[in-house]
Amino acid sequence: MHQQTGIIGSGDMAAHANRIQERVDLLPSGLQAHIYRVCEIARELGRQHGLDEERAALGMLAHDVARATPGGELLRLAPELGVPIGLVDRRVPVMLHGPVGAELLRQHDRIDDGPLLEAVYWHTTSHPSLDTLGKVVFLADKLDPNKQGRYPYLPQLRETAMENLDRATLMFLTQETMARVDRGELVHPAMVEARNHLLTKTLDGLE
Numbered sequence: 001m002h003q004q005t006g007i008i009g010s011g012d013m014a015a016h017a018n019r020i021q022e023r024v025d026l027l028p029s030g031l032q033a034h035i036y037r038v039c040e041i042a043r044e045l046g047r048q049h050g051l052d053e054e055r056a057a058l059g060m061l062a063h064d065v066a067r068a069t070p071g072g073e074l075l076r077l078a079p080e081l082g083v084p085i086g087l088v089d090r091r092v093p094v095m096l097h098g099p100v101g102a103e104l105l106r107q108h109d110r111i112d113d114g115p116l117l118e119a120v121y122w123h124t125t126s127h128p129s130l131d132t133l134g135k136v137v138f139l140a141d142k143l144d145p146n147k148q149g150r151y152p153y154l155p156q157l158r159e160t161a162m163e164n165l166d167r168a169t170l171m172f173l174t175q176e177t178m179a180r181v182d183r184g185e186l187v188h189p190a191m192v193e194a195r196n197h198l199l200t201k202t203l204d205g206l207e
C-alpha cells in the first residue's frame, strides 16, 4: 500500500507509517481518496516551507484516521482516551475526530511522535501551539480541491499558504468563523484561541 503515498522512511518513521497505513486501509474509499489528495498538497507545502516532505505526508496520512468513526462512538471513546469534551464537542461530536484519532495512535498504536500527534489532534480547529508540521497538516486538509464549494476562497488560501503559513491559517480561521456565525452555528473555542493568537502576532509585528 505504501506505493500509493510514497511514504518511505527509516526506523521509527517507517514503523509509524505502517501502523497508520493499517488504519487508513480500513477507511471508506472516499475518505482515503481525500487523504491521498491532501498528502500531495502537504508535500508541496512542506517543500515550500522547509519541512521534510515525507513527514508532511505522514502527518496527512494520519490526520483523519478517526474521521469515519460515528459521533456517538467518538463521545464514548473520548473519556476513555482522556480527551476532554467541551460544549461544542458535545453538540458537534465530529469535532472530536482529530483528538480521538491522535490518542488512538498514541495509546493503541504506540506512536510516540509528539509533533505529529499534535498535528493530528488539532487539524480541525488549529491551535496556538501548532508548529510548521501542524500548520501544514491543518492547511493541506482545507486545500483539498474537492472543498472548493465549501471554501470559495480556496485559490487565494492556496496562494497565501505557499507564501506564509500563519497568514493563511489566519485567513482561513477568519473566513470560517464568519461563515459559521453567519449560519448561526457554534464556533469551537480552539478556533477562536488560534485566531486570537495569530491576530495578536500579526498586530505585534506591525508595531
Ligand SMILES: [Fe+2]
Pocket (backbone or CB within 6 Å): 063, 064, 067, 097, 098, 123, 124, 141
Ligand atoms: Fe479531519
Ligand SMILES: [Fe+2]
Pocket (backbone or CB within 6 Å): 034, 063, 064, 141
Ligand atoms: Fe481531512
